[in-house]
Amino acid sequence: MELASQLRRIGNDLIAVHLIVTDDGLTLIDTGLPGHYADLRRELEAIGRPLSDIKGIVLTHGDTDHTGFAERLRAELGIPVYVGAGDVARAMGEKPPSPPKDRRRLGPVLAFFAYAIRKGGFSMPAVAQVEAVEDGDVLPLPGSPVIIGMPGHSPGSIAVHVPEARVVFVGDAMTTRSVLTGSEGPQPAPFTDDQATASDSLGRLAGLDVDWVIPGHGAPWRGGADALVAAYRRAERV
Structure with a gap:
C-alpha cells in the first residue's frame, strides 16, 4: 500500500x-513475521x-515479530541486516526477559495471536548475522537512514529517520493501537522491558521535521512528531 x-x-x-x-534501490524497515514475505513479493510486483x-534491512529492534523473514533475505540474497547494538543478541535468537503483565482484553489479544499464527508466528528463524548500529549512524542505504537510539522497549531499540521521505519509524518505542487492549492513539507499547526509559527516549522525537511517524503496530501517524509526543504524554497520565 502506498503511503x-x-x-x-x-x-x-x-x-x-x-x-x-x-531510484537507487529499496530499504526495508522491519520484516514482520515469516508470512509477510509473500506480501512483500506482491508489493514489489x-x-x-x-x-x-x-x-x-533495518530492524527497529530484535523481537521476533520484527525479524520475521530477515534471515531468508540475508541467506538467499546476501542482503545486510542492521539492528541496534543492544539488540544484536536478541535478533540472533536470545530470549528476551519475561514480558510485564500489561492490561489485556480478550478480543484484541485473540485477534493479534490469530493473525500471528496465520503469518507463521510459530516458526521464527533468528538472524544468523547482523550489523550493529549506534545512535547517530547514517546508513549507506537508499534514503540514507539516520539512526536514533530509543532504548526502553528493548535495550537496542532504535528509531529510523529517513529525511528525504519525511518519515521516522519508531518500532515499538510507542504504539498507536495496543495489540492487547485495542485502544487507539499514541500510547506506551505493551511488552516493554523498561517503560520509564522508553518514555524518556520518546522525547528524542521532539522537534523532528517529519510528516509521518510510523510505529510497528497501529496506524501511521501524520500529525507531526511534536503532536505525537504530546498525545503520548496525555495517554501516560490516564
Missing part, C-alpha cells in the same frame, strides 16, 4: 513492514521492482 511516493506499507495495523523506495533492489 507516499517513497513510502510503501505491507501488513496492517497489527503488524506492519515498510519500504523506502528510491505491484511497483515493478525485483527483490534484488532491496539493499538493506
